[in-house]
Amino acid sequence: MFTVKAKANVNVKDLVPLTVAVLNEKGGVGKTTTVLNLGHELAFRGLNVLLLDLDHRADLTKGSGVALADGQPSILDALSENPPDFATCAVPVPGDTRGSLSVVGAERDLAVLELDLAGLSPFDRPGRLRPLLEWGRANYHCVLLDAPPGLGVLTSMILGSVDTLLVPQEPSFLAASGVRELELTLREFASVGVGVGVLGILITKVRSTTHHRDYMEMIRARYGKLVFDTFIPESVRYQEAPAFGMSIREYLGGRGPLVEAYSRLADEVMVRWQDDEARSMPLPQ
Ligand SMILES: Nc1ncnc2c1ncn2[C@@H]1O[C@H](COP(=O)(O)OP(=O)(O)OP(=O)(O)O)[C@@H](O)[C@H]1O
Numbered sequence: 001m002f003t004v005k006a007k008a009n010v011n012v013k014d015l016v017p018l019t020v021a022v023l024n025e026k027g028g029v030g031k032t033t034t035v036l037n038l039g040h041e042l043a044f045r046g047l048n049v050l051l052l053d054l055d056h057r058a059d060l061t062k063g064s065g066v067a068l069a070d071g072q073p074s075i076l077d078a079l080s081e082n083p084p085d086f087a088t089c090a091v092p093v094p095g096d097t098r099g100s101l102s103v104v105g106a107e108r109d110l111a112v113l114e115l116d117l118a119g120l121s122p123f124d125r126p127g128r129l130r131p132l133l134e135w136g137r138a139n140y141h142c143v144l145l146d147a148p149p150g151l152g153v154l155t156s157m158i159l160g161s162v163d164t165l166l167v168p169q170e171p172s173f174l175a176a177s178g179v180r181e182l183e184l185t186l187r188e189f190a191s192v193g194v195g196v197g198v199l200g201i202l203i204t205k206v207r208s209t210t211h212h213r214d215y216m217e218m219i220r221a222r223y224g225k226l227v228f229d230t231f232i233p234e235s236v237r238y239q240e241a242p243a244f245g246m247s248i249r250e251y252l253g254g255r256g257p258l259v260e261a262y263s264r265l266a267d268e269v270m271v272r273w274q275d276d277e278a279r280s281m282p283l284p285q
């Protein structure tokens with residue numbers, strides 16, 4: 001039904017350190033699932049990857065199989081005014097054997113940060129995240145941020161500090177309106193001098209139905225080369241894996257079309273990553 005072209009033939013030395021927020025204001029579109037599985041795939045290719053859980057529900061932390069021990073600094077500590085040594089905040093993700101995959105985990109108390117950030121001007125919020133991202137750039141090939149849904153103060157902080165965005169998008173009318181909303185937000189940011197581009201739009205939760213095929217075509221017609229060739233099929237397996245703290249690769253023993261989907265996404269991400277223009281593309285006006 002669909003074709004996929006990219007096969008990564010990328011020299012790691014050509015990759016500049018990159019911070020990518022996986023973001024869509026719509027909920028449930030596959031942001032956390034994408035951070036988790038893309039992170040694992042990049043680490044599987046030997047890259048050092050840091051995951052940041054910026055959602056107080058801590059889905060990414062739990063899905064990584066990480067339980068924060070008492071006294072373990074979390075993302076709330078890392079984003080405080082006087083953060084601890086960032087190295088103490090990064091917890092190794094179990095099951096990663098190739099590269100180095102770590103997560104700065106979240107807990108429910110992250111909601112406190114939202115109150116804190118609400119007291120800052122939109123221009124000052126990114127300053128809280130930048131030191132952690134700088135540390136991430138210096139110590140990892142890539143930092144992937146799992147953003148919460150909505151357009152609150154956390155999203156505003158994230159938009160003002162990352163290099164680029166990866167936008168998961170379900171092939172449905174409501175989800176498509178989520179990307180339209182994001183376009184409007186990015187435009188608002190651009191109008192006050194904060195310009196963040198897009199690494200790509202990833203179509204997720206795709207069923208083999210005419211309805212989904214039509215929506216995919218609509219999304220591709222509107223966003224063109226911004227849309228990754230790879231799409232993620234809908235499967236309950238993607239829901240099961242994080243319940244065991246596993247990536248889809250670990251859960252399915254490294255084989256099959258569901259593993260392949262995120263593997264191909266990682267290839268495409270790496271191809272765009274080494275390309276100065278493709279790394280951060282503007283959304284259409
Ligand atoms: N390709 C898929 N097929 C089927 N289920 C999926 C797929 N991707 C994600 N899911 C499931 O859909 C639900 C939402 O996914 P996920 O948590 O990744 O989305 P999210 O955008 O992070 O949500 P939120 O906005 O609430 O943070 C989860 O139960 C997840 O396991």
Ligand SMILES: [Mg+2]
Pocket residue numbers: 031032033055059146147148
């Ligand atoms: Mg999520």
